[in-house]
Amino acid sequence: MESLILFLCTGFVSMSAALSAGQLNKLPEADKSAFLQSRNGAVLVIMAGNVGALTLIGALAYGFRLLEWWIPLSSIFISFPAISVGVTQRLFGDKINLFIMFPLTLVSAGLLYYFW
Numbered sequence: 001m002e003s004l005i006l007f008l009c010t011g012f013v014s015m016s017a018a019l020s021a022g023q024l025n026k027l028p029e030a031d032k033s034a035f036l037q038s039r040n041g042a043v044l045v046i047m048a049g050n051v052g053a054l055t056l057i058g059a060l061a062y063g064f065r066l067l068e069w070w071i072p073l074s075s076i077f078i079s080f081p082a083i084s085v086g087v088t089q090r091l092f093g094d095k096i097n098l099f100i101m102f103p104l105t106l107v108s109a110g111l112l113y114y115f116w
Helices: 003-025 039-066 070-092 094-115
Strands: none
Touching: 003 039, 003 070, 003 094, 039 070, 039 094, 070 094
């Protein structure tokens, strides 16, 4: 698999999952759904955000190792947050975006391990 494609896909889905989990954690108690107010729901959101952040770190290490240094650096600060916040979170909302991106993050972690 092409290293640029793998980096872009894994970095985007993991950052999107981490950002959505962070936004869901910041909601006031009155605005949280019943799922998020339950203890298991809150733990699931926190764990999904942590897995997303760790996979993002792995994608960055993969990108810095195999690509030019400016590609991962510009992607982490400009491209990934802009697409995640500007497109996917507005299109799906934070909760649905997290539940779409979290399984993709798990798959991307496996792909990073396999192709490294």
